[in-house]
Amino acid sequence: MAIVPNKNPMPTQAPEVRAHNFKEVALGYSEETAINEANRCLNCKNQPCVSGCPVNIHIPEFIAQVKEGNFEEAYKIINQTSSLPAVCGRVCPQESQCESKCTLGIRFEPVGIGRLERFVADYHNEHATAKPEVPASNGHRVAIVGSGPSGLTCAGDLAKKGYKVTIYEALHTAGGVLVYGIPEFRLPKTIVAKEVDTLKALGVDVETNVVIGKTLTIDELFEDGFEAVFIGSGAGLPRFMNIPGEAYKGVYSANEFLTRSNLMKAYKDDPVTPIMKGGKVAVVGGGNVAMDAARTALRLGAEKVYIVYRRSMEELPARKEEVEHAQEEGIDFRLLNNPVEILGYNNPDDPRDPRNGFVTGIKCIRMELGEPDASGRRRPVEVPGSEFVLDVDTVVMSIGTSPNPLIKNTTKGLEVNSHGGIIVNEDGLTSRDAVYAGGDAVTGAATVISAMGAGKLAAKSIDEFLSKKN
Numbered sequence: 039m040a041i042v043p044n045k046n047p048m049p050t051q052a053p054e055v056r057a058h059n060f061k062e063v064a065l066g067y068s069e070e071t072a073i074n075e076a077n078r079c080l081n082c083k084n085q086p087c088v089s090g091c092p093v094n095i096h097i098p099e100f101i102a103q104v105k106e107g108n109f110e111e112a113y114k115i116i117n118q119t120s121s122l123p124a125v126c127g128r129v130c131p132q133e134s135q136c137e138s139k140c141t142l143g144i145r146f147e148p149v150g151i152g153r154l155e156r157f158v159a160d161y162h163n164e165h166a167t168a169k170p171e172v173p174a175s176n177g178h179r180v181a182i183v184g185s186g187p188s189g190l191t192c193a194g195d196l197a198k199k200g201y202k203v204t205i206y207e208a209l210h211t212a213g214g215v216l217v218y219g220i221p222e223f224r225l226p227k228t229i230v231a232k233e234v235d236t237l238k239a240l241g242v243d244v245e246t247n248v249v250i251g252k253t254l255t256i257d258e259l260f261e262d263g264f265e266a267v268f269i270g271s272g273a274g275l276p277r278f279m280n281i282p283g284e285a286y287k288g289v290y291s292a293n294e295f296l297t298r299s300n301l302m303k304a305y306k307d308d309p310v311t312p313i314m315k316g317g318k319v320a321v322v323g324g325g326n327v328a329m330d331a332a333r334t335a336l337r338l339g340a341e342k343v344y345i346v347y348r349r350s351m352e353e354l355p356a357r358k359e360e361v362e363h364a365q366e367e368g369i370d371f372r373l374l375n376n377p378v379e380i381l382g383y384n385n386p387d388d389p390r391d392p393r394n395g396f397v398t399g400i401k402c403i404r405m406e407l408g409e410p411d412a413s414g415r416r417r418p419v420e421v422p423g424s425e426f427v428l429d430v431d432t433v434v435m436s437i438g439t440s441p442n443p444l445i446k447n448t449t450k451g452l453e454v455n456s457h458g459g460i461i462v463n464e465d466g467l468t469s470r471d472a473v474y475a476g477g478d479a480v481t482g483a484a485t486v487i488s489a490m491g492a493g494k495l496a497a498k499s500i501d502e503f504l505s506k507k508n
Contacts, residue, residue, distance in 0.1 A: 043146040046075045048153055053366040057336050060222040060305055063363060064128070069107070072157040076104035079149045082141050087151060090139035092491030093119050093126075093191070097136060097151055104154055113162040116155060121194030121237065122187060122490060124163060124229045125216060127156025130487040131357055163232050169239045176200035178504045181264040183250045183445070186214025187486045188477030189270035190237060191493030192500075197240040199501055204243040204264075206254070211301055212244045214272055215478075216486070218297045219327065221334050224360075227300075251444035256452075256473060265507070266472045266500045269460060270493060273439040273478035279322070283380030284435070288314070288397035292323070292331045292436035299334050314432040318342040320400045322377055323436030324349065327483075329360040331434045332369050343369050344428060348376040348405050348418040375402045376418065378425065380433055399427045439483045449473075457482055466496035474500060 049065040050056070056063050067075065079101045087097045096115050103112035116123045132152035140148030178201050182189045185207040193203045211217050213230040238244060248254060250271070259267055276291030278284050290298075295313070298304045302311040319335040321328050324347035332343050345364070347354060350373050354361060365371070381399040385391040404424035407416035441458045453461045453469040459482055460475040462468050468475050476492025478484055 041142070041146065042074075042078050045078075045147045045150040045153070046071045048150075050363075053363075053368075056223065057333075057367040060337055062226055063223050066160055067153055067157040069109075069161075072104055072109075072154060073107060075150050075154055076101045078142060079105070080141055086139040086141060087136045087149075090136040092135070092487045093494055095119050095136075095155070100158065101149070101151075101154060104158065109158055109161040110166070112158045113166075116158060119494070120490070121191050122233050122486075123155055124159035125187070125225065125233060126487055126490070127152050127154075127159055128225050128229070129216075129220060131485055133358065135487065163229075170236065172239075172241045173198055173200040175202060178202065178266075178507075179204070179264045180500060180504075181206065181259045181267045182270060183256075183267065184208075184214055184270040184272055184477075184479070185212040185234070185244060186216060186270055186272050186477060186489065188272075188479075188489040188493035188496075189214065189268065190233065191490040192268045192270060192474075192476070192497045193242050193493075194237050194240065195494055195497035196500060197237065197242050201501075201504075202241065202243075204245060206248040206250050207244065207246045208249045208271075209301065210246050212246060214270075215274075218301050219293070219330070221296065221300065221330050221337075222305075223333070223337070224330065249444070251448040256445065256449045256470070260472070265504055266474065268466075268493070268496050268500065269445060269468070269473065269475040269479050270477045270489070271442065271445060271479045273441045273459075273481075273483045275440045275442045275458070276435065277438045277440060278435050279377060279437060281377060281379055283382055283397075286380055286382035286397045287395050288431055289380060289433045289435065292321070292327045292434055293439060295331050295434045296327070296334060299338065305338060313338065315339045316341060317432055318344075318428075318430040319432040319434065320344045320346050320377075320428055320430045321434045321436055322346045322400075323438075324354045324356055325436065325438075326356045326360055328434075328436035329356045329364050329369075331436050333364055333367060335432070335434065336367060336369065340432070342430075344430065345369055345371045345373075346375050346377060346400070346402060346428070347371070347373050349415065350374055350407060353407075353415045372402070372428070374405045374407075374418070376405050376420070377401065377433075378403050381427065397431050397433055399429050400433055401425055401427050439478075441479045441482065445479075465499040466492060467499060472503065 100112040100115040137148040182205040304313040321332040379401040383393045404421040405418040408419040411417040474496040477489030
């Protein structure tokens with residue numbers, strides 16, 4: 039059979055349609071398309087793609103089942119190492135991980151591994167009726183702090199081994215960044231809920247509205263009978279640029295902006311939570327979160343949305359697919375520009391003027407690329423005298439996040455680094471006995487799949503630790 043050089047295209051909503059709704063952009067493969075894509079796999083003996091997957095999914099094996107139309111068998115293979123296949127198939131950066139190792143990709147486009155993973159997971163979720171078998175209890179209890187990707191993965195792996203696992207989530211909906219940070223049009227909430235329900239069916243308990251470090255402390259979890267704790271609380275503390283005007287009304291962190299839209303239902307016609315409707319929006323940053331915020335603003339009714347980023351398109355850290363989707367939807371990329379001040383309205387003659395304190399624009403300065411910095415990317419340098427103003431009434435800062443210090447400040451002996459990340463050893467163990475950590479709480483903001491890999495490592499370490507107590 040001749041090699042098909044290109045991936046089977048992923049069908050999507052038309053840009054002019056999807057820019058005005060929150061329905062999923064990518065529509066997924068059909069059975070026929072999935073089989074066609076699976077037939078592009080060379081089934082390499084050394085399986086280089088597996089080495090590129092942080093959770094080591096048996097990729098050629100599941101694709102071989104897709105080739106034969108055995109979709110449920112393919113799901114079982116994926117589920118051996120991944121607790122969130124429907125999520126990973128949608129949001130993982132396969133192009134820099136498993137697909138980057140694909141042998142076919144040396145000469146042609148790599149196999150669409152992520153698209154096939156999504157198809158298999160969606161097929162299972164649509165057709166499966168049997169509940170997973172609950173493993174026999176081994177008598178041990180483990181607490182998980184946070185229901186994001188690292189916490190859900192750690193919980194799933196431990197539950198499959200018979201541990202009684204309880205997840206504590208600070209917000210009112212389980213899923214962590216998967217539900218509050220990633221928009222509906224990229225990852226539907228029903229998909230995340232289905233994955234959480236699968237874990238519950240394995241015997242995992244999920245307690246929402248519990249803030250560890252405030253409602254309960256790590257020490258109190260041990261007092262309640264838990265024998266190990268995994269901290270997967272993420273990195274939800276937003277960063278700002280510390281430029282003039284960041285206190286004006288209409289300035290959001292990307293975390294707040296996306297949470298208001300995702301969980302507080304600001305996308306409704308009559309939202310309870312205040313957020314922009316109409317107007318012009320500047321999103322500062324160039325990562326996936328910036329793309330999510332910009333595309334969300336468009337769907338919330340913005341007449342114009344800018345991405346303001348201090349480097350060029352070549353250095354843009356967001357996934358290529360997300361950038362392309364944003365461009366198709368009409369997002370205006372203002373590259374090699376950096377904000378220096380946020381401007382606001384102030385009427386000194388009338389302190390009760392309702393326009394006082396609201397954003398009116400963002401002053402930027404043009405940049406050019408100089409010598410490479412420590413990250414290997416060329417350092418942006420200001421061009422003197424090149425300031426200009428973008429006329430906007432909403433600014434969303436998407437320049438990164440760091441771990442919230444609440445758990446560290448309420449847990450004696452828990453060491454963190456200079457960025458607030460919890461320090462762990464090669465097994466995911468913190469400076470506290472029986473306390474493990476992983477994901478963004480350790481590394482700072484990173485990918486869903488890397489957080490899952492950390493959760494999987496911690497689950498293995500916790501199992502080894504508690505098995506010795508038998």
